[in-house]
Amino acid sequence: MSRIGLSSDILPVGCSLCATYCWISSFITFMLNRTTLNASTSCISLTDLLKKKTLPETDFPFIYIQSCIENPIKPLVVNILCKIYAWEQRKLGAVYRNIRNAFVGTATPYYVESEEDGYFYLESNNIKEGQINRNAEVFINEAFYQGQRDKWLHTGDLVMVQSGHVGHTAVIPKELDCVAAHALIMFQNSIDNINPYFTNYQLQTLESKKKLDYITTGNTIKHILASEMKQFTVDFSATIEEQTAISNFFLTLDDAITLHKRKLDGLKELKRGYLQRMFPQAGENVPQVRFSRFTSDWERTTIGKISDIVRGASPRPIQNPKWFDKNSDVGWLRISDVTEQNGRINHLEQKISQAGQSKTRVLRTPHLLFSIAATVGKPVINYIKTGVHDGFLIFLNPKFEQEFMFQWLEMFRPQWQQYGQPGSQVNLNSELVKAQEVYLPANEEQTAIGDFFRNLDVQISVQQQKLSQLKRLKSTYLQKMFI
Template sequence: MTEQAKVPAIRFAGFTDPWEQRKLGELYEKNDERNTFGLGAERTLSIATMTFNSEGNGADASSLPNYKVIRVGDVAFEGHSNKSFAYGRFVVNAVADGIMSPRFSCLRPKNSYPVRFWKYYIHSEQVMRDILVRATKSGTMMNELVIDDLFKQSIAVPQEAEQQAIGYFFSHLDTLITLHQRKYDKLVVFKKSMLEKMFPKDGESVPEIRFAGFTDPWEQRKLGDVAPLQRGFDLPVNQMTPGPYPVVMSNGIGGWHSKYMVKGPGVVTGRSGTIGSLHYIEQNFWPHNTSLWVTSFNGNEPRFIYWLYASIGLERFGSGSGVPTLNRNDVHDLRVGFPCDVAEQRRIGTFFSRLDSLITLHQRKLELLQNIKKSLLDKMFV
């Protein structure tokens, strides 16, 4: 490997030395330490996620003394192949000392090292793929690590100060990603809760939560009388000519056409395949025959109708073997709570639309951070 190949594409200022080639056998030794001092099942670490399983993994208590002890900094090999890891992957214990199933191979560093760096580095498919090609063999259920072959392989290693800087950076980036993931998850749960509480439960005339100033009871109406559905229109792909109008299929906009069949705004739901997938379309559009669309809002607020349908859970009405199908007649007779005051409809529609926008914003931030991390993992490692 050339000197140039030992230098990552992106580095922190102040680090200029090439990364040094080291044999993995110089860095690690096989770990066979057994659980002879009685760590309980609650200290069992899941190798896939490197998290504790408080209930263990189902193993009998009598087998726990034979479990391997995996200490902070130790590396377990998880041999299942997937799209991201062709030959398995190494997972560093950065949590706390625990135990693991003896069927997994485990390595222990010969000297203390920056665990936060190696957590990302030795886990990297880019870094480890060629090494694992030469150091694994196919097993019955997963790839098996051949440790003697592994220890003959070389890996580029930066100075410890650079390891510390890289590990610190990715740890903080992961913390930021986790923060946005939690915000996103909380908003999704909050939205689900509000859909349950801002629409009346079966047999009730008012919702649990309501905007101030609205006190009139909601009417019970058949959904087909409020906002009836109709099957979309056939449009073969080879007849779709480029244009400004969205063609809305069961799972969303599937193309753009030069003609439209329905004037917007409109509410569309999946009819075949993606049952209950709802779409609010501002402009004129073509509802595909894999969808159902609201033919008339009957003077009601379109965005409220969208969220009314969202609160119902249309996926439960799917039927048929194979590809599920939603029959509009199955939902038209459904009686729903309905506010006659369009102002209340508008407040509810606006509230949920803004909440959805906030969820989308956090989702995009989360995806951006995840993409940044993926790119930097490629560029900051050799």
């Protein structure tokens, strides 16, 4: 635990009609499982401090915060030391001397294969959630790039998406100095005492998003004008020191989010790779990778021979409220639940009534299910009492290990597209599923494979929860640290 005081050369807190002074000095730690703020009678937590309209009359408003964070990230410590004045509302046109469009028009004739042949071209798909990503890259030739010289972006400039996912912003980093851009609004040549990252995070708050929605035009494709952004008002801290402290706080949080996102993506990619290598692919009767203690051949069969497959049922008309009862202990499974819980159903918001249960199939123990509508081909396991919609098949009396077949169906999921026409929705039925060939190993090997992937799924789920928690933390502080 750390106790941080203020240097003696800073004036104490005072009251004023035009400005309020206080000093906040703290170590802020992001707990992946919790954030703990400990305060004594002479201390105040950052969260409580931010709620207050009048600040405490004390020379040293200490904040005690326990400092710890789990691996794999090194301890995240952010030091905020700032003097808070009344914030000022300004139009962005008064903050940035140039607010204009980047190149708008057809650029495809100038595309080249790689950065070795030309220059990276910044587009709207590269701007998301306050950051620049290079997940999709486009490159332009020398002549076109040089022709955009008067619109090159420079370090510290701000850009905004003007069509599609409008309002997303990012700051140009040092490594993209002199980059050319397409269909973005550019905010350049800011006045002194403006931190571009402060503006970037201010535009990510709910209040700013509401104001952006108000000036957005278009129904199918949303659009926003550079001229509108000149009149757009934003609250700015009066001091560059406070702007920088707040910006650094969120930059550190964004770094943590990025690291956890990479780890999550890595785990998902690892699973995709093992799914392809631990189940036989087309033309194979054994997988490429096996546990060393197993050497027996896998047996070819069909899904219909290893399970009794029946379809769920839905009461009609489904909108009738008599089919549902919030006090029931039987949940009603819908496609949206499958998407949200990634196929492992541990809770269901909607409950089905006794009348509704008589019109559907109710499962009171875990079963393997399979979606044949909307999210086609998604395997599901219910871990609670569940009424099954007619958009699912149920595997009864299985002659396989449940987790093994759940993972096999996940691996095979893209292959169901063969039953649909290009551009049309795939339609599956029980007969198609029953006829599908599958190779099965002995039960012991099925169990080992199922356990392997279930453990991997647990790691993915834990990592997803950590990432979601960090994003929620950022969202909360965006609302509390900006006006």
